[in-house]
Amino acid sequence: MIIKEISPVVSNELLSSEINKLTIQSPEISKLAKPGQFINVKVSHYFDPLLRRPFSIADVIDDKIQIIFNITGKGTKILANLKSGERIDIIGPLGKPFNTDDDFDLAVIVAGGLGVAPFPFLTKILKEKNKDVISFIGARTKTQLLLDGLENVNTATDDGSAGYKGTVVELLRLNIVKIKDFKFKIFACGPTPMLKSLLKLCDEFDLNCEVSVETPMACGTGLCQGCVVKTKKGEYKLACKDGPVFNTKEIAL
Structure with missing residues (x-):
């Protein structure tokens, strides 16, 4: 509704x-x-x-x-x-929300810049479902890091002013070995270059991951057909109606 x-x-x-x-x-x-x-x-x-x-x-x-x-x-x-x-x-x-009912014990949140926006709400719901949460949050510099409402935060900044110096996906790669023995699922949002890098990582390690894509939306209900996202099958879906949340095994950014 x-x-x-x-x-x-x-x-x-x-x-x-x-x-x-x-x-x-x-x-x-x-x-x-x-x-x-x-x-x-x-x-x-x-x-x-x-x-x-x-x-x-x-x-x-x-x-x-x-x-x-x-x-x-x-x-x-x-x-x-x-x-x-x-x-x-x-x-x-x-839009379509994140699926929090999958079979996983640990939620791994990955966000770049204002891609952190949906995650205080998601973290709250995950905690209500008794899921463990670890967060990897990136930004250009420390003043752009938004961490309120998140759990077990690890940070990355492009300029090295806070946390790891580099991208948040690079930071996640460095920590994969620490979480690989858990039954985990990744939830991510951020600029398209970040999501492209994350998709490559998920394909490489065959990871269960959902991403919320950032794309211009005019109507928000699918009428204008302006927010297309290409799938790995060569088909097109609408970010506002079929997404904005997609599994990384489904889309090709």
């Missing part, structure tokens, strides 16, 4: 100079949301910007949902300036 709500802003918190966390009261969407799903937000009451913006559901707290976003363009600047009590038009929950 997809729900449209005109929802009041509860809080708008600046996490860094470029990143905001927006908390929205959304009693209907919050009841249905699952980790990996997203909402589509109409950032203005007018027609500029015209298109809605998709945002991963970062967490659900009672009847509220949270999103995390970079302040990069006109739409996100409007969102960053919203005040408590102002209302925004949202649609959700959209």
Whole structure:
């Protein structure tokens, strides 16, 4: 079920100079949301910007949902300036969530940059299911690392300002030997180059892995056919409807 709500802003918190966390009261969407799903937000009451913006559901707290976003363009600047009590038009929950019911004991979370967004919510649900969680989180520099709500965090930064100097996938490769004896599943989200590197690693070691792809989405419901993802069979699926979560054995980025 997809729900449209005109929802009041509860809080708008600046996490860094470029990143905001927006908390929205959304009693209907919050009841249905699952980790990996997203909402589509109409950032203005007018027609500029015209298109809605998709945002991963970062967490659900009672009847509220949270999103995390970079302040990069006109739409996100409007969102960053919203005040408590102002209302925004949202649609959700959209997309296919992560599958947390597989046969695994250890969840391995891998995120790059703002790809960390869906994982506080996922971590909460995994802990409720009595799964162990280990997290590998990467960013360009330490000020862009977002670690709240995560468990057993290992960090990587491109400039070496925190944790391992290098990519988060390189860090995961170094730690595969430490987790290989566990029955584990990888959950990942991040920029496409990171996901391509992770897909190669998963193919190499035949790992069970789901990724949430980052791709532009206009309608969020499959009508516009604009967010295609190619499969290994040469077919095409829609990120907004068939995903954004896909198993790495299925897609070819």
